[in-house]
Amino acid sequence: MRPVVTLTLNPAIDETVTLDALRPGEVHRASAVRVDAGGKGVNVACCLADWGLPVAATGVLGQDNAAPFNELLAAKGIDDRFVWIPGETRTNLKLLDAGTGATTDINLPGLAVSAGHLATVRAVLRELVEAGGLAVLAGSLPAGLPVDLYAALSRELKARGARVVLDASGKALAAALAAEPDALPYAIKPNRHELEEWAGRPLPDIASVAGAATALRERGIPLVVVSLGPEGALFVWEGGVLHARAPAIRVASTVGAGDALVAGLVAGLHAGLDMAGTARLALAFAAGKLARPGANLPGRSLVEGIAETIRVDGIGI
Structure with a gap:
């Protein structure tokens, strides 16, 4: 099998501090602290490796x-093709409210990535990505890199015959979505807030979210997946619109749930599942991860069991 390739230009060590309740302005005592090597593309790679795919x-x-990072990538059996540069990878602080399950993120600046470092990463991508393969571009861009970098990388990888899955936000996402057709990714996964930023208006219900996602697909992105938190996710493709919802799950940590959904989406695409099957697998990855700390999936049989409980409905717009 071709390996899935993930790109993380702004990785992080996630320090998750668990609190009984988060009360701004007050002194807290942590009940637990967990440290995980991460970043969106790293998290996606970990979930795919847990599923058994080469990454x-x-x-x-x-x-x-x-x-x-050395320990994590080795333990998961992930092919480590990172470019190592001077300095420290940033540490991000995540405050987990045990009462509500909500996580407050405090993200620090990343490494200074030079033009030479970026050129080396691009050379690695050209070596790894093959025609018919899947490439995941995920996360924020370090300061100093061009805001339209994801569009440029998508153009390069598409020209090599790869399907590009993009999970970004802010200016990097806006620039990628404004690109010419030959630089648009195969699939994107904004959340509702990110889609609202692109649309320039509130999207208060499923119909309005579906309408905005359909407008993006009509721009030339074949698959638009919108994560909706407890409401599940919408999958918009040439065949229509699907709304997938998971049953209630006891939440251990929401950290990396969106990345797990991307991993499940990629796993479905890699396996050639139909869109309903892909939606079920994506939601099952996300739901399975919610029950575990860190970017880790439960066993394959448990994820497959969750997939069988995912409700998938077609909706009109």
């Missing part, structure tokens, strides 16, 4: 705090 991960990592 190669690239991007940039700091040499000065390499151990967590």
Whole structure:
């Protein structure tokens, strides 16, 4: 099988602090602390490796705090193709409210990535990505890199015959969505807020979300997946619109749930499932991850069991 390739240009070590309740302005005592090597593309790679798919991960990592990433990638059996540069990979703080399950993120600046470092990463991508393969471009861009970088990378990888799955936000996402047709990704996964930013208006109900996602697909993106938190996700493709919803899950941590959904989407595409099957698998990945800390899936049989409980409905717009 061709390996799935993931790109993480702004990785992070996630330090998750669990609190009984988060009360801004007050002194707290943590009930637990967990440290995970991560970043969106790294998280996607971990979930895909847990599922049993071959994965190669690239991007940039700091040499000065390499151990967590070395250990994680080796333990998961992920082909480590990262470009190591001077400095420390950033640490992001995540405050988990045990009472509500909500997570407050405090993200720090990333490494300084030079034009030379970026050229090396692009060379690695050209080596790894094959015609017919899947490439996941995920996460924020470090300061100093061009805001339209994802569009440029999508153009390069599409020209090599790859399907590009993009999960980004802010200016990087806006630039990618404004690109010419030859630089648009195969699939994107905005959340509702990110889709509202693109649309320039509130999207208060499923019908309005579906309408905005359909407008994006009509721009030339074959598959638009919108994550909706507890409401599940919408899948918009040439065959119509599907709304997938998972049963209630006891939440251990929401950290990486969106990345797990992307991983499930990629796993479905890799397996050639129909869109309903892909939607079920994507939601099952996300639901399975919610019950576990870190970017980790439960066993394959449990994920397959969750997939059987996912409700998928076609909706009109």
